[in-house]
Amino acid sequence: MQSQNEIKNKLNNAIEKMPSLPTTVGKIIQLANDINSSAKDILAVIQLDPVVAAKVMKLINSAYYGMPNKVSLKQAVVLLGINTIKNLALSSAIVTQMGKNKIAIKSFDQQKFWEHSLGTAITSRVICKMLGTDPSEVDEFFVGGLIHDLGKVVLALSVPMLYSRAFKYGEDNKLGGLASESEKIGINHAEVGSMLGRKWSLSELLVDAILNHHQPVEDSGRLTWVVHTANYYASVNGYLNTGEYAAPRIDPGAYEKLGLERARLEAGFADLAGEIEKASVFLQS
Secondary structure (H helix, E strand, O other): OOOOOHHHHHHHHHHHHHOOOHHHHHHHHHHOOOOOOOHHHHHHHHOOOOHHHHHHHHHOOOOOOOOOOOOOOHHHHHHHOOOHHHHHHHHHHHHHHHHHOOOOOOOOOHHHHHHHHHHHHHHHHHHHHHHOOOOHHHHHHHHHHOOHHHHHHHHHHHHHHHHHEEEEEHHHOOHHHHHHHHHHOOOOOHEEEHHHHHOOOHHHHHHHHHHOOOOOOOOHHHHHHHHHHHHHHHHOOOOOOOOOOOOOOOOOOOHHHHHHOOOHHOOOOOOOHHHHHHHHHOOOO
């Protein structure tokens, strides 16, 4: 049996060896976080990378954004804004990076994983609209929902035999992933996902959302609480993630933290399946 330190070292090494996000995406994030940069600066970077440009254009002109007419890249940057373009490029790059991995664990359902991830992203977006979040910030919450469970992929790729045992243990004992992973591996997907987030230099808000999406802590911000709530509602609406064998749970204080009544929140998910179908373009290569 491997010790917990050996397992953690193995995971650390695996994360270190994972490819960084594309250079273009890193530059876009850097520019978006610079108050002195402009839409013109972002456009110049995207235009230098045909692959990123093509993906951004595909997403912009999809049903998800609902543009009345096809728009050019220049128009899109102006219409959608720098933050939306940044998060759009980031989410596309992450899905491309992590989605191409073939997972050997038979019980790990990759389709179910990505459907839950996308479901949580869309649910996060719906919650943001109810909260009246600034439109320029909504896509940050979408990204948080999309990547909150990436630690599962890292575990499946890095310690497949141990993770397979965690799946079996969870199924036999009707446990959630966090509990079964902690028992059989000594570390859970939320912790591993936050390690990957730091490797990719994601914002601390996103890293916190990944780390604490099952149970926000006292100093967790709104992004974490939204992703926590979205994770629950995506699950109870039929988008339960792979490796989760316990009934979904939500912190009872989430409604107060968000300032939303439960009934109003639940009513907002009436067309969740339709919204997820529109956003399925994010999962296409």
